[in-house]
Amino acid sequence: MDCVVTGGNVKVLAKAIHSLSRIGEELYVEPQEDGLALRSVNSSRSAYACFLFAPLFFSRFTTPSGQTFRCKMAIKSVQAVFRSLASLEKTVEKCHIxxxxxxxxxxxxxxCKHGLLKTHNLSFQDSESLQAVFDKDSCANEFRSQPRLLVDTVIHFPQSVDEVTVSVNDERMWFRNHVEDEAEQARAMLTELCLASDEFDHFAVKSHGSITFCLKELRGLLVFAESTGLPITMYxxxxxxxxxLSVTDSVLEGNFVLATLSEDAGHRKNNSRGGRSPQPPPPPDDFMNDDMDSFIIAMDTSMAPGPSTSRPSTSRSDYSTCSKQSTAANHRTRHRSEEEEEEEEDNTDDLDRPPNKKFCSLFFGSVLPPSSQMTTQPVISQEVLASDSEDDPQDE
Amino acid sequence: MLLAPVANSDMLDTTSTTTSTTTWQFGRSSGVLDRAAKPLEGLYACANSTSVARRNPEVVVFRSAFLQNISIDTMPLLTQSQADDEEYVLVASLDNARNLSNILKAITFKDHAIFSATPNGLKVTVEDSKCMQANAFIQAEIFQEFTIKEDLVGFQVNLTVLLDCLNIFGGSTVPGVSTALRMCYKGYGYPLTLFLEEGGVVTVCKINTQEPEEPIDFEFCSSNVTNKVILLSESLKEAFSELDMTSEVLQITMSPNQPYFRLSTFGNSGNAHYDYPKDSDMMELFKCTKTQTNRYKMSLLKPSTKALALSCKVSVRTDSRGFLSLQYLVRNDDGQICFVEYYCCPDEEVEEE
Incomplete structure (x- = not known):
C-alpha cells in the first residue's frame, strides 16, 4: 500500500481517525480496490464505524497487487501521528502512508512547513476484515440534515447523558435523553427537543416510532461532519x-452503525413483533477477541440481578430486534435468553457487553471463516458465557 | 492560591495572633480602611504562605537557630527601613517579580536550588540524578538594583517555597499590576529575605538557607563541541509537544549529511522521527562536523520543555563525549533577555537497530 494525501484532505483524514477513536481502541486498515477503508468497532460490538476514502481522495493510491492486506493497530498511535489537529492544516503539506x-x-x-519531516513507523497486527452487516437502503426512515442541526441539538445534552431516544412522526423528530429505570426517573432531568421536518434537507418517515442509541458515537461523527461540512443522513x-448515520461525499463515505435499545418487554408488551425475522443472514462472528475483562465482569453481574428470572418468556420479542449474528442477550438487569435464537441459528454467540448498557450488539460479518486463530480463544469464552447466562435463570 | 483563602483549612490555625495583629496595625497605620480589600489580601497572603512552610517539612532547618523555615511579616511600606541594607551582602531589586519567577519556573523540577551571585548577575542551578543540570542566568542588568559586596555569594534554598513566596500576591498577569521585589541576603547562616510589594501592601518572607552544594561540573566547553544547531523554538515546541512519551529515550542525531538534525522516539506503538533539514528557515545556524547519535533519558529531558515553552530560540550542542547542552534564549515581559541552560548526560552507547 502506498498512498499520498495532500492539502486539506490531510485534515479530513485526521478528523476521520479522531472520530473513529470515539468508537473503539483499534483501527482496522484495509486498502481495497475502491479505496482505503478505515474501520473501528467498540469492545461490546454495539457500535461500528467505517470510512471509505475513494482513490480520488488521494493524490496517489496504489494497493498491493495480488494479495490482500489488512491490519489493525492501536488507534491511539495513529492519533498521535495527527496529534495537533489545530495546526495540522497550517503545517502539514503532505501525508504519505x-x-x-x-x-x-x-x-x-x-x-510539514519549513521542511520538517515527521516519520512515524507504527507496528500493526494482521487482522481479519471487519464488516458490519447493515442495509441502510432498506430502512423505513431516512433523514438528511446539515451537521449544524444535529450539533445544535446534541449540545443541549450534557456529557453525562449516555443515550438519547429519537422519535419520529410524519412532521417532527424528537430527541430526548433516555432514562434507565423507574428509580432513576424520579430524580433524572429530562431534556427533550423537537425538530420540525422542514429543518431537514430530507425527511422520509414510513414507520413511526422511537429508537434509543448512544450519544458518544454520534458526537464523534458530528466532529467529523462539522469540520467537513458534510450533511448527515440517518437511517x-x-x-x-x-x-x-452516514456522511457521503464524492471521494469519501462514512457510516456509523449503532445498536439501538431493544423494545423493553417490561415496558411495552409487543409480541406481535416477535414474528418478524431479521433480514440478511449474518456471517459468523469471528472477532470476539478482546475485552475479556468486561466479559467476566458482565458475567458476574448477570448473575446478580433478580429480574432476569422473569425474562425467558419474553425473549422472543426481544431477540427478534437484535441483529442476526450476534445475539446480544445478557444484560445487567434484563436478561434475554438465547434459547430460541440458538435453535434458529447455529452460529449464534452470546455477546455480552460491559454491564451498564442494555443495547443489543450489532451483527458483524467476516469474510474469513470462524476457524481462524483470532477467534479461537474468544469463542471459548463465549461458550462459557452463553451457557452461564442460560443457566442463570434456570438456577434461580 | 490567594484567591480562595476560605478553602484553605490551614488558614485559621496558621494565622498566628502576632501575624494578624501586625496586619491590623497595618490597616490602621496606613489609614486606608476604606480600601479594605488590600489589607485583607495581605492577611490572606500571610496565612497561606505560613501554611506553605508547614506543608514543606522536607525543607529542613539547617541551622538550629532558625526554628521555622520561613517567617512572614506584613508591615506598612513606610516603616520599612533602608538602614538594614548595609548589613546585606546581596541586595537585588526587581520592579516586576515575575521576571524572576517565570525563569525560575523553567528550571523547577527539583526542590533544591543553588544560588550563586557574582557581580555579573545571579545563577540558579537545579540538578537531577547527577545526570542533568539546569541553570538559569539572570544578568545584573535585569535587576533595577543589584548590589553585591563579595565576589561570590552562594546559598541554597527550596525553590518551590521561593516560587510560592514570589507569587504571594497571586502572581497576577493583569498588565500594569506587578509585584515589586527586593531580595536581600545577609550572608552565611542567615535567611534569604524577600520584601514583596503590590498595591501598597508589603509582605516580608524569610526563607531559610541551606549549605550550598557544589554544582556538578559537566566540563562542557565550547572547544569540544562537535555539533551545534540553533533553531527557532517554535519548531521544537511542536515536536516536543508531540513526542511519544512512552519512549524511554529521546535520540538525537546530528550530522553534516542527512538527516542533519533528527529527533527519534521508540515507543510502544513503533518509532517516530522528526527531521529538520539544515536549510529550513527554522534553522538559524547549522554547524555539524561529525555524525553523532546519542540517546538521552526522556524523563531527564522532559523538564526542559518548560524552558522551551518560554524561549524564542534554542541552541542544541553536543560535545565529543555525547553530552548535550540545550541553551534557551528567554525574553521576559520587559523584552530583556535571559538564558536557561540544560546539560544532560547521554544514555549508554547506541547499538544499531
Missing part, C-alpha cells in the same frame, strides 16, 4: 435494529 512489508511497519510521513427502522 506506506506499508513497509520487510519491517512490518506502516509508515506515516508528514511533510433507522425500529427499536433493536441498528441506526445508521
Amino acid at each position: 506506506q506499508l513497509d512489508e520487510q519491517k512490518n511497519r506502516l509508515t506515516f510521513t508528514l511533510h 433507522f427502522d425500529e427499536p433493536g435494529s441498528p441506526v445508521v
